[in-house]
Amino acid sequence: MTDQLLALLERPRTTAELSGELKTDEQAVEGLLSLLGARGYVGKAYDSSPTCGTGCGSCSLQRLCPAKGEEAPFLPVWRLTARGRDALLKVRGTSTEVPCPKVQGR
Amino acid sequence: MAALATARAERLLVTVGNPNVGKTTLINAVSGSRFEVGNWPGTTVDRLSAHCKLSGRSVEIVDLPGSYSLAATTPEEKIARDELLALKPDLVVDVVDAGNLERNLYLTLELAEMGLPVVVALNLVDEARAKGLTIDADLLARELGLAVVPLVASRGEGIGELCEQALRDNPAACPLVAYQPCIEAAVEELGALLEGAPERRWLALAALSGETVRLPLPVAERSESLRQKLEAEGVDPFLEIAGQRYRTAHELSQRVLDRQQAPPQLTEKIDRWLLHPWLGLPLFLAGMLLVFRFTFLFSDPWIEFVGAVQGVLAGWVAGSALPPVVQSFLADGLIGGVGTVMAFAPVLFFLYLAMSFAESSGFLSRAAFIADRVMHWAGLPGRGFIPLMLGFGCNVPAIYATRTMEDFNDRLRVALAIPFTACSARLAVFVLFAAVFFPAQATAVVFGLYLLGLAAGLTTAAILGKLAPTGHSSGAMELPAYRLPTLGLTLRQAWMRTFAFIKGAGGSITITVLVIWLLLNVGGGKPENSLYAQLSQLLVPVFTPLGVTDWRLVGALIPGFIAKEVVIGTLGVSYLGSEPVAALGLMDGLQQLGQSFLTACWAFLNAIPAMFGLPQLAPPAPEAPDGLAGALGTSIAPAGAMAYLVFLLLYTPCVATVVAIRQEFGRRWASFSVFYQLLVAYVLGLLAYLVWPS
Numbered sequence A: 001m002t003d004q005l006l007a008l009l010e011r012p013r014t015t016a017e018l019s020g021e022l023k024t025d026e027q028a029v030e031g032l033l034s035l036l037g038a039r040g041y042v043g044k045a046y047d048s049s050p051t052c053g054t055g056c057g058s059c060s061l062q063r064l065c066p067a068k069g070e071e072a073p074f075l076p077v078w079r080l081t082a083r084g085r086d087a088l089l090k091v092r093g094t095s096t097e098v099p100c101p102k103v104q105g106r
Numbered sequence B: 001m002a003a004l005a006t007a008r009a010e011r012l013l014v015t016v017g018n019p020n021v022g023k024t025t026l027i028n029a030v031s032g033s034r035f036e037v038g039n040w041p042g043t044t045v046d047r048l049s050a051h052c053k054l055s056g057r058s059v060e061i062v063d064l065p066g067s068y069s070l071a072a073t074t075p076e077e078k079i080a081r082d083e084l085l086a087l088k089p090d091l092v093v094d095v096v097d098a099g100n101l102e103r104n105l106y107l108t109l110e111l112a113e114m115g116l117p118v119v120v121a122l123n124l125v126d127e128a129r130a131k132g133l134t135i136d137a138d139l140l141a142r143e144l145g146l147a148v149v150p151l152v153a154s155r156g157e158g159i160g161e162l163c164e165q166a167l168r169d170n171p172a173a174c175p176l177v178a179y180q181p182c183i184e185a186a187v188e189e190l191g192a193l194l195e196g197a198p199e200r201r202w203l204a205l206a207a208l209s210g211e212t213v214r215l216p217l218p219v220a221e222r223s224e225s226l227r228q229k230l231e232a233e234g235v236d237p238f239l240e241i242a243g244q245r246y247r248t249a250h251e252l253s254q255r256v257l258d259r260q261q262a263p264p265q266l267t268e269k270i271d272r273w274l275l276h277p278w279l280g281l282p283l284f285l286a287g288m289l290l291v292f293r294f295t296f297l298f299s300d301p302w303i304e305f306v307g308a309v310q311g312v313l314a315g316w317v318a319g320s321a322l323p324p325v326v327q328s329f330l331a332d333g334l335i336g337g338v339g340t341v342m343a344f345a346p347v348l349f350f351l352y353l354a355m356s357f358a359e360s361s362g363f364l365s366r367a368a369f370i371a372d373r374v375m376h377w378a379g380l381p382g383r384g385f386i387p388l389m390l391g392f393g394c395n396v397p398a399i400y401a402t403r404t405m406e407d408f409n410d411r412l413r414v415a416l417a418i419p420f421t422a423c424s425a426r427l428a429v430f431v432l433f434a435a436v437f438f439p440a441q442a443t444a445v446v447f448g449l450y451l452l453g454l455a456a457g458l459t460t461a462a463i464l465g466k467l468a469p470t471g472h473s474s475g476a477m478e479l480p481a482y483r484l485p486t487l488g489l490t491l492r493q494a495w496m497r498t499f500a501f502i503k504g505a506g507g508s509i510t511i512t513v514l515v516i517w518l519l520l521n522v523g524g525g526k527p528e529n530s531l532y533a534q535l536s537q538l539l540v541p542v543f544t545p546l547g548v549t550d551w552r553l554v555g556a557l558i559p560g561f562i563a564k565e566v567v568i569g570t571l572g573v574s575y576l577g578s579e580p581v582a583a584l585g586l587m588d589g590l591q592q593l594g595q596s597f598l599t600a601c602w603a604f605l606n607a608i609p610a611m612f613g614l615p616q617l618a619p620p621a622p623e624a625p626d627g628l629a630g631a632l633g634t635s636i637a638p639a640g641a642m643a644y645l646v647f648l649l650l651y652t653p654c655v656a657t658v659v660a661i662r663q664e665f666g667r668r669w670a671s672f673s674v675f676y677q678l679l680v681a682y683v684l685g686l687l688a689y690l691v692w693p694s
């Protein structure tokens, strides 16, 4: 499920789009995304820049900025982070069905 | 601490579950609200527990903080996880939202891996039924191998059966998720090292996922090396484990859920109109028009009230025995500048109220869909709508969001278009200005400016697209269903946002306003002869073709580069300082305040029928405008005011946006965008002056 999700996120998508593609519940997709987000595999559309939020000193509305975490954007669009992209490449390199070798059994 | 409490009760129960699934309600129903409330040690997270007797046996129930998983991604989840491991409860009551089974089951599956005795409290069955969802509780119990008790905790339904279950000696739950063989092998190896710990499977999985769990050193080292080995073989254990749990939860919920095809969905019916190829855009714009009308009608009385408060405060200062410089500083600098900015509070509150409603009802998401189509017309890639839509909130994250597009030319086109969209700060500025300059047509003026900004942005993108065309595609979008948001939640959100603005505005606006006051007043001469005035005078010839001839209006555009809300504060300082203020006694002032408050309340009530186009209860009193409104009204003709507003809308939005463009596209493009915006602003401002009837 995670590999499918990562593959879909090669293009940024909304939660609603993802749940449509994966044919699962939107809330469940949100849960998976926040779990992946907490581990740095996916992110919101705007926070892909490390400099985002650094030049807002003069803005009176900066506390409302979704980039600063106090507000959720009304349109949550998710994308892959560099880490997510790496993970996707790795997943593509292996097949999940084949049992992997070399780890000791019982 | 918790351990002491356990020693007293015969049985220790804990409730676990996602936030808002009714854990507290359930404890309430079971214990008859004999709560003890406190905090979890060393945190500010509420700790709730209850002691009670069930069939003569003493029971303690501890409410663990709401958690979506045991991965400890939030402080609440960390507490829940640590306490589950530390407390070793006799029974875990896993409270599950029946209307949101798939997401909730993820936690259930994790609990089963902890090797604790678990009973599933399937709550909110009533709401699930209302959504057309029925769950086969017996089948779910068989699939999970756990007792499942359907509940409506808020009405006490099913609580009796849950209490019976609570006293039974339930066996430990069995793990339900089967992972890939390589993961299973690693889990087994680690589990063998943790022999005797009932939660060993969960611990092993957590360690392999890379979570921080407390393990004996040799086990931790072994798990780390196993994890690295798996990664070297191209298996990301975290992704595998999380993915497999989600897949299992999905399959389980598919098996036990019966989804009644709900009668023709309201959402579909509404969308047939709102997303109609031809009617969609006009209907959406009509919706935005309503938003602005609402904002204007309801905030206008309070803008005037803020003006009246300012007048009274200035009058009191004038009547005080303070030295003249201090008087001027208080009356013109502080009250004039900062006070004028306070006029934003009502505007923002009602704007955010309307926007919160549009947002949480699902209406605003449709905007994205329509924008997608409009983007297509403008020759932009479909994905360009994401940053552009974000731009209506704030331009800065919108600029960064252009990163979601791959092609540099596409990114640049959208980034150059974004600064023209009226962000929420500028929208509030326009509502204030429109109230001052065009009280009769304020809604139409604000709406027109909003559209003009959008049009300028899209035209920019379209023209640049002709110069450097790219291929584009547009994907189908899935949209959330419509909901009627609760009044309480909407009000709370609007209030929080307004408050955040007031806190944020405190810094930059106050400082700018005080600097302007200093520039105007230091040197001893009249403000007209100050350095700031002379600088502004230099620029006046540039703006004379636009019908803007007052140096104070022109001067305010300079600090406007910092942020647009500063313009209003600057005008407050510049204009209010020039008018002599009559001294006011305490009682007179209080009386004026009371009167203005009553007037504002009356006008506010009148806004309700006016919103629906009904005749107002009483005609608005023809009142000579006072304060800033009066001063501005006499210093510029309507055509000039229109040109001023157009210029204000379209020139450089704020420093932060310029910084963002520079960081993303480099200094050259940042300078280009500033010049381009100034040019467009000037040309369209001139046009507005020429066509607007005087």
Ligand SMILES: Nc1nc2c(ncn2[C@@H]2O[C@H](COP(=O)(O)OP(=O)(O)O)[C@@H](O)[C@H]2O)c(=O)[nH]1
Pocket (backbone or CB within 6 Å): B017, B018, B019, B020, B021, B022, B023, B024, B025, B026, B066, B123, B124, B125, B126, B127, B151, B152, B153, B154, B155
């Ligand atoms: N309709 C309905 N509402 C419920 C039920 N159980 C709880 N609620 C409501 O759901 C909301 C959240 O409940 P709460 O106990 O605070 O959830 P917690 O965060 O899990 O502790 C409250 O407004 C409850 O009144 C139920 O079975 N049916």
Ligand SMILES: [Mg+2]
Pocket (backbone or CB within 6 Å): B023, B024, B025, B063
């Ligand atoms: Mg609670």
